Amino acid sequence: MAVVSALPPLAMQAGANRVVQGVKIEHVCGDPALPAEEDGEVRRRLVERGLRALATAVERPTLFEDAGAAAAAR
């Protein structure tokens, strides 16, 4: 299981082992302030990050950073 949370420290403290940083509590998986297309892009990237977390072996509560930032770093 991967948890998408706007408050990863709480999720990790509670013992969630795969945690993805969400956008905000009110809209964890998107940003209604953005144009629909960009909002959809934010959401797709978040879900991709969640899938990547699911496919990754972890030993302890682990935060999966922004996929865009990771891609930019590569």
Added chain:
Amino acid sequence: MDAHRLRVAHYINQFFAGIGGEERAETPPAVKDGPAGPGRAIQAALGPRGAVVSTMVCGDSRFNEQIDAAGDAVRAWLGAQRPDVVIAGPAFAAGRYGRACVEVCRIAADLGIPAVTGMHPENPGLLMYREAYVVPTAGSAAGMGAALGAIVPLACKLGARLPVGAAEDEGYLPRGIRRPGMRALPGARRAVDMLVAKLGGKPFRTELPVEGYEAVAPAPPVADLPRATIAVVTTGAIVPKGNPDHLKRCSETRWQRYELEGRTRLSADEFECVHGGFYNVPASENPNVVLPLDALRELERRGAFARLADFYCTTTGNDQRFADCVRNGKEIAEMLWQERIDGVLLVAT
């Protein structure tokens, strides 16, 4: 009878009544005059303060499998006896017995009769009605003496309608109830005193115990994502429009399962957010911002994973009791396991 002598009604199971063990767990509810089984020790501990006037005996399976009928029998019994106080059990670590005892306490409370029971702090019966007065006991009947030593004085106090102090002072398990009151020192002073004691390695008593989380061993990774079935779960209270199952805005105890088959996204015409712990208008205007169905479908179409489950699960993650969180999590996980789901995305709001 002395007017001040408490009338005590006692509930026990078939085992403690001496009827039998598991083979007699279907024993229907029956009422006897006076004490039976551990009721005799209760009577001895009460001495002149009270009398065990009546005992109800019921098999553990019978009570749990026909809980409505058992509840009716308890209600009729207490209505007829009108005791000053009810003692149930103690049940120690026995789960069905614990549930029965807690249910007896709940019914007594409904009738305005104080009640007390005893059980091991991990007895699942505790989860059914947290407001019961429950004295912590050992895991087995070997702890009967100590259990009754705590139960009987509390029962006397409750039966006499004397004020009952805080859980830690009176020896019962916390009931999740806070009573306003005055302390000798202001909060800031007490907090600093506690901090100083803690730093000095001295004992102190917190005023706000935090329930501990268990460490969860990480699940192995999903080995082959392109062949995996993924399910989505949320604590964000995304429900079909109109909230047909009346999911609560806060303090929910349950979870719900809703279908996703044939949907490529969640439309605001069909779904809404009823979470009461955050501003839920954005999530009602576009439920995908909490339950990202549109993105999941797109990635499913692209082959990032094989299949999205045809349903999702939701509860309201707002002021939900820890025990309910744990149970809901277990129930959802079991269901997902049976549905052969390989990986789960949990959106926590």
